Amino acid sequence: MAYSDKVIDHYENPRNVGAFDKEEQNVGTGMVGAPACGDVMRLQIKVNEQGVIEDARFKTYGCGSAIASSSLVTEWVKGKTLDEALAIKNADIAEELALPPVKIHCSVLAEDAIRAAIDDYRTKQGDDSSETDEGRKSA
Amino acid sequence: MTVYFDHNATTPLDGRVLAAMLPYLQGAFGNPSSPHRLGRLAREAVGRAREQVAALVGAHPSQVLFTSGGTEANNLALKGVTASFGAGRLLISAIEHASVMASARSLAGNGWQVDQLSVDHLGRLAREPYVAAIADSRLVSVMLANNETGVVQDIAPLAELARQSGALFHTDAVQAVGKMAIDFAATGAHLMSLSAHKLYGPKGIGALVRDKALSLAPLIHGGGQEFGLRGGTENVAAIVGFGAAAELACSELVARRERLLFLRNLLEARLSAQIPDVVLFAQEALRLPNTLFMAIPAIEGQTLVLELDRRGFELGSGAACGSNSDVPSHVLAAMGVEVTLARCAVRVSLGVMNTEQEIEALVAAMKEVASQLRGVAAAAWA
């Protein structure tokens, strides 16, 4: 498998590896994938009072592209509002990392992880506007 | 010192080809299916060779499928392409190589009607019977150049007719490739067989060039190599050798052709002068530049070849594959040559390394053998 330089860079020097306490009120945790499928991604975001993601962490079990996709996403979401973060699409990730077709699912997984983390955060805030948010965006 | 005049049976490997191959036996010995660096190096080498072979016949690299030789390519062409058909009618020329003949026989065992197309006295496919038969045929196999006579068929119009009537056209170009310019698309053929060891490449590697729109069933299953059409770990070194040989043949084609033609003209002129009753088969037909199929009447081909071998000249008495049988050439039979004369046939197939001195020496040896065997004084000097 030939990896792009960007994949190799993220894989060798993964950014923002680690964990936040998932019980904390301002932390959202998204875990997607399954061990049986060969990849599991856990993305955590820390959101400040302005609704801006101020920090992110990940851990990923999976191939180099999966690790790189999640590492990249932690960089991208930082400093973004939740809605801005939700606008990150798998195609952007795939393009940035020059993923080959067989690895597109890694970027899909990373997009799912963002969604799952934001959903978790919003649920914690007692806010079930995540659906409406979605609706508004696509409208 | 032995002089080799049997290049249609096989050729020695070009030293430059060997140099290209060696790194892939030991240093870069990886399995192209392996994901690691050594695997990748092997994979890339196979890819480059595919481009070189494609370039030699004007095809796209993705049309080139490596096989273990010309025999396998012919088997794969005929059996692979018919696997998805019900039985039908198959036309082959009467002068095909044993691997096409035998593949056709195996199809006959599966219910195919196999008909052999006749050739004229110069070994060229007769047009009328072909035109008559093509309408209800599904597959045709006509070789581009014959291994015994060197006669080149004008296949483009034949392929054109086949296409018009919806039949598939295969050509065995094993002898032609490297000795004449070939453009796969221009021939109109759907399938073309090649082999490396006839063009100073290694034995045990060949290729089938194919129209990718065809559905082809593999003969060798397992592993998914060669586009899923030919299982088995790639013979990387040999493939690299085939590629290198193809590239050299491509760049040296004109020079080789001129050299070979010069040598053969010399040979034919000397023979006719020294042995006045010598018969040069198909001399008026378009032939490969290196091949001369000939007979000295009343001197058995086998005997002549053995006598010449004792004198250090290596010739063939026809196709290598058939040379253990006593049956005279089926090619000459198809050309209407009498059995008694056909038994006298020997083949001189020249290579780029042969020299004028070697030709002169060969003719002298032939003359000597002929006069000894005939028990008569040497023919008059011309």
Added chain:
Amino acid sequence: MSKTIYLDYSATTPVDPRVAEKMCRYLTAEYGLFGNPASRSHSFGWAAEEAVEEARQQVAALINADPKEIVWTSGATESDNLAIKGAAHFYAKKGKHLITLTTEHKAVLDTCRQLERDGFEVTYLDPRPDGLVDLDRLAAAIRPDTILVSIMHVNNEIGVIQDIDAIGQLTRSKGVLFHVDAAQSAGKVPIDVTTSQVDLMSFSAHKCYGPKGMGALYVRRKPRVRLEAQMHGGGHERGLRSGTLPVHQIVGMGEAFRLAREEMASENERVRSLRDRLLAGVSGIEEVYINGDMERRVPHNLNVSFNFVEGESLMMALKELAVSSGSACTSASLEPSYVLRALGRSDELAHSSIRFTIGRFTTETEVDRAIELIHEKIAKLRELSPLWEMFKEGIDLDNVKWAAH
């Protein structure tokens, strides 16, 4: 960049220098040995034929066969195809049922699939969790219309050695042919066809320090086994396999098998001690699982699953090592190894497996460097792995509800 450490000898081997040296003599013009062995009319042809027959004896000698029982092919894949299809078609009147294992090489499995399309029926048996065939289940699977059992001698992924003597006794007593894919065992496990009741056996040169694109099929003469040829042409190889014989390749295989016969015992010792060193080196790592039986196994194979680490990323981390995850042929796909799945390994463990195969040119220094790298990279990847963290927290991963993807 430092040199790659090659630990993938089951994927392919370099040609032994002694073999390469001999092969070269049969290629270019200078030695006068490049002839076509089918050219019966001149000495170049005779010299080539002599070389081919010498090699045939060398290959036969490794398995104690008669040279007449050896048929040249382009590799073990072709040998498997010829053996299985050739026998199936020849004996089709007797029956149309075959038996094989789910852990066979694709050359056998894909050939069987093709036969199914041609109207044959194939039973695919799962081996026991240790990778070995269950003889009782095999016996029970044999039916009156069974014509052939195909079971590999040594598995390419996990290196386990099947008891071909016991299987051969069973098949012979039931009047069923027995084909053995010995691509991975030749030169590593002694084979004697006069005592093993094997009817057909496939070999590959490039797994044994010979050239790629070269193989052989052993076809028993007493009792005689018949095959329908698959490659038609000039009638080479007694009509069983046509095509100009690639003399240099054949000579290479002969020499490689001769060396294997002479050096197998000492080489196995050396390789085993390196393998055991590697095994000891990785055994200290937590959550490491050995795949396949360790007793009945070739000395050069070690197949390990590193739990909570994904195989492909591990391969990437270990790029200084040339190793394989799963077999060379399947590792391009995202499927976990079907062999490990057949042993009952979970998908996770199958995904985390690495095959190390040691060979003639592996050194102790290389093994030590490999151990060091493995420790370092496993630690790094587990640091990255959410599964490892959960495991360390005592969470039972089997009870986690994973978002289906």
